[in-house]
Amino acid sequence: MSLSDKISNQATQESLVADCAKLIDEQVAAKSGISGLALKAAYGVVKGLEPGYVPAAIQRLLPEVVAVLDPMWEEGVQSGDPVTYLTQNRAQTADALLSITDAKIEKSKNGVVRASYNKLRKSVKSDVEEAVPGLAQILGAHV
Template sequence: MVAALKEALLGDSRLKVVVADVQGLIDAEVADKKGASGLAVKGGYAAVKKVGPSIVPDAIEGLLPGFVGKLEPYWDDFRSTGGSSFAEYLTARGDEVADALLGVTDERIEGTSKTAVKKVYSSMRSSAKKNVVEALPRLGALVEQHASA
């Protein structure tokens, strides 16, 4: 049986595992980046992690409810249409899904008092959509794995 997305990803018994899996997804996406833009992403990610060792998992945990809220309509549509995988479903709607997810981070970054994080985010925001679109296959697989567990 497939659980409701909020329950599957945000439930007390699942949250720590989901946060760890999302951090693994981010680490893998960053590691896969190539070229000059890849160096910028890797440098920015390393800089954010230097601000504090818990900043990435804390950020994931703080942003996850917003991301799940944005993904839920896509998940519900995917389940009702019976596609082959959620990864393929998200990838087919890449620009739209990326814009929805980035809306969550844009809103959150506006409210932070951490100037170092704001600076890094601001410098990387222009390429963020491309990076989010590239991460959708892994994200879809992660969501589907947890929602089907």
């Protein structure tokens, strides 16, 4: 059974989205220094667009995220531990995730979101890599 099949339940998806939003909040809050200030400012702008913007964005991205992670998750299942596998392959996992957001941002009509993302994109990969263990644990908990 694929990762997509395992999280097809609406209640599971809602819980997964809430946990991912919390993970993002925690990752952003933990940033420090000048780049941390920039990231926090950009994230504040995005969160200020409308209440629930971040969870709604996660919900919209979820099918594509799960689709790109499915093959890696299956490799992890075959290796014995998909959570550890994603964590050990965090650069590849981050690249897969960012390929989705890059394509979405390119099509975005919201100039504020696009500009904020593009300003931080170069440094975002390392941030996403840092979040991969948390994401892998979240997925493991919901599957």
